[in-house]
Amino acid sequence: MIETINKKIELFITNIDGINQDSTKIILDKSNTSISEDLNKGHLTTNVCMIAASILKLNPKELAKKLEKTLNKLDLFKSVQAAGPGFINITLHKKDFIAVLYNIVKQKGEFGKSNIGAGKKVQIEFVSANPTGPLHVGHGRGAAYGDAIGRILQATGTDVEKEYYINDAGRQIDILTASVIIKIIQKDLDNFFPQNAYKGGYIESIGEEFISNNKIKYDSYNSITYDLSSDPEEEIDQIILNLKKLDSVIWNEVKSFSLSSIIHSIKNDLKDFKVNFDNWFDESSLGKLSDNSSEISNSITKLIEDGKAYEKDGAIWLNTESSGDDKHRVLVRDDGRATYFASDVAYHKNKLDRGYDDLINIWGADHHGYIKRIEASIEALGSKKERLIVKLVQFANLFKNGKKVKMSTRSGEFFTLRELIEDIGADAARFYYLSKQADQHLDFDLDLAKSDSKENIFYYIQYAHARIFSLEQKFKEMNPSLDINLYAVEKDLYKECDALIHEITKYPEVVKRSARTLQPHLIIFYLRDLSQLFHSYYNDNHVLSESNENMQSIVFCLSAVRQTISNGLDILGISPMQKM
RNA sequence: GCGCCUGUAGCUCAGCUGGAUAGAGCAACUGCCUUCUAAGCAGUGGGUCAGGAGUUCGAAUCUCUUCAGGCGCGCCA
Numbered sequence: 001m002i003e004t005i006n007k008k009i010e011l012f013i014t015n016i017d018g019i020n021q022d023s024t025k026i027i028l029d030k031s032n033t034s035i036s037e038d039l040n041k042g043h044l045t046t047n048v049c050m051i052a053a054s055i056l057k058l059n060p061k062e063l064a065k066k067l068e069k070t071l072n073k074l075d076l077f078k079s080v081q082a083a084g085p086g087f088i089n090i091t092l093h094k095k096d097f098i099a100v101l102y103n104i105v106k107q108k109g110e111f112g113k114s115n116i117g118a119g120k121k122v123q124i125e126f127v128s129a130n131p132t133g134p135l136h137v138g139h140g141r142g143a144a145y146g147d148a149i150g151r152i153l154q155a156t157g158t159d160v161e162k163e164y165y166i167n168d169a170g171r172q173i174d175i176l177t178a179s180v181i182i183k184i185i186q187k188d189l190d191n192f193f194p195q196n197a198y199k200g201g202y203i204e205s206i207g208e209e210f211i212s213n214n215k216i217k218y219d220s221y222n223s224i225t226y227d228l229s230s231d232p233e234e235e236i237d238q239i240i241l242n243l244k245k246l247d248s249v250i251w252n253e254v255k256s257f258s259l260s261s262i263i264h265s266i267k268n269d270l271k272d273f274k275v276n277f278d279n280w281f282d283e284s285s286l287g288k289l290s291d292n293s294s295e296i297s298n299s300i301t302k303l304i305e306d307g308k309a310y311e312k313d314g315a316i317w318l319n320t321e322s323s324g325d326d327k328h329r330v331l332v333r334d335d336g337r338a339t340y341f342a343s344d345v346a347y348h349k350n351k352l353d354r355g356y357d358d359l360i361n362i363w364g365a366d367h368h369g370y371i372k373r374i375e376a377s378i379e380a381l382g383s384k385k386e387r388l389i390v391k392l393v394q395f396a397n398l399f400k401n402g403k404k405v406k407m408s409t410r411s412g413e414f415f416t417l418r419e420l421i422e423d424i425g426a427d428a429a430r431f432y433y434l435s436k437q438a439d440q441h442l443d444f445d446l447d448l449a450k451s452d453s454k455e456n457i458f459y460y461i462q463y464a465h466a467r468i469f470s471l472e473q474k475f476k477e478m479n480p481s482l483d484i485n486l487y488a489v490e491k492d493l494y495k496e497c498d499a500l501i502h503e504i505t506k507y508p509e510v511v512k513r514s515a516r517t518l519q520p521h522l523i524i525f526y527l528r529d530l531s532q533l534f535h536s537y538y539n540d541n542h543v544l545s546e547s548n549e550n551m552q553s554i555v556f557c558l559s560a561v562r563q564t565i566s567n568g569l570d571i572l573g574i575s576p577m578q579k580m
Numbered sequence: 581g582c583g584c585c586u587g588u589a590g591c592u593c594a595g596c597u598g599g600a601u602a603g604a605g606c607a608a609c610u611g612c613c614u615u616c617u618a619a620g621c622a623g624u625g626g627g628u629c630a631g632g633a634g635u636u637c638g639a640a641u642c643u644c645u646u647c648a649g650g651c652g653c654g655c656c657a
Contacts, residue, residue, distance in 0.1 A: 029597095032596090045600095050599065054636080085599065085637080086600095172657060315655055317655090326582070326653075335655085339655065339656085339657090340657050366651065370652090372583085392584090436592095439585070439586095445592090454606085454620075460619070463617080463620075466619095467616085467620085513596065516596095525594055535620055535621065536622085538616085539620060539621035539622080542615065579617090
């Protein structure tokens, strides 16, 4: 219907006296015909007259009057009215208005999906937490957000791949390994434990699990702790060296055991959070600098050959300033070790080479200073930096019993994602993570998420869904021979559902906008509005005591509402409830 | 100091590529359960959209500036 109207509008604009092609194009691009906010403003609204007036220096109200006349003559609509500063409000014939309901019956779970992203291939990399401990509630937000974005883009026809980058190489894994070993032999070291080692209870569990099937036997435990630096950073590095020297076989066994144990538990947590990845990419697969044919060596060699990277003070630097970074960045340290940045450059090169149109990276907001240098590296590698879209996710503060839950990764005190799932359930957790724009601080109230008040939007929406579901069942039981149809609504004999129908027609646009802006919270707010309209309707109208004819229409409409809620929740990875 | 983000009702937040009287929920006050789930509904009060200037027929939205808050600025990861 909107396309039909737009064609008529285009005709009208082209016929304005003295207009040229350029202005026509600008007006049509900038103007917008859309579903009106509410029924007081008709079914559809266009602002084209105001846009045209501003460009052509005309009076918007007069122009609107003319368009009103033109559209009314067509006899396509029930009524067309110029209103306010120059809007055109269009009221459709009932059969056009309710067409969306037939669509929903036909499309069911597909209602709201589109193909505006068809032909596009996008990769989303998210979570990518270091495998040095369990996922905590901070990671949960990135997980919920990334997964929702993936689903939303898929709903617009985009080809989406979701990937987790596992930092399984580098110093932090050495620290993990050392932490586990020291924990195992701690008693023989007078309970010595390095300041910068990981302290969480999971370290002890991994150690216990390891020695239940293996043995650690060192000739001299004490040699590990000889002459240690008082600087915590140096201390842990010395211990790592000592342990490797003492027994490299044991070191490697503990390392791979610890890694696989943690990665396994991360995968499990994400599975229970209903987040699925298409790829798990190991940092270690990029190879080592010492290997000339490894990806990490190749990417650095290419940068040097292309004149983007250079040697200075014994280190290899990348010129990132040309892309707006404030200083050049080191790729290879003067001691020959690669930096974390070097791995990331190689990883992004790998992703670029895989041929995606867009790369979406979802990072913690504390990494925003890192964006420029990655963009710079992408340009240095010969790609457009616009291919990379970085979305930042702010930390979530947890509140329990009205108090903020303290968290500190270093001390091993944190609220894990698993605890959150066990406390309020994966669906409620996902919902609240997505209930606010990702790049803003979120206060996550655990008590609210479990409360049975209207303030708990999660249940408010679920409640609407469950009420309709139950109503449909009752209708079937009481009237087994009655089918559902839209006769009463179409003939305007029953109008109480109109506001609901009008709200439903907005849904496909909400999904599109959510995809365009990568903002899942738009869907949540839409679902709340739709639920609110439903609860209001439900309170004022006793469905099952209506006439058969009315009931047949009402159940038809309400089923469509339920389907829309269900689709909206599904796109966020949340299961609708049939009973509460 | 530089960079990024934020400032909308007492509180928590929506507000679309600038558009119609700036919206919800909570809290406060008032009503609605012999009928389909009261985890619900209806109503009342509450705003210099942080301040100022500019662009525009029109600004919470765009630009500049001031103020306030958060975060980031390693040959760490």
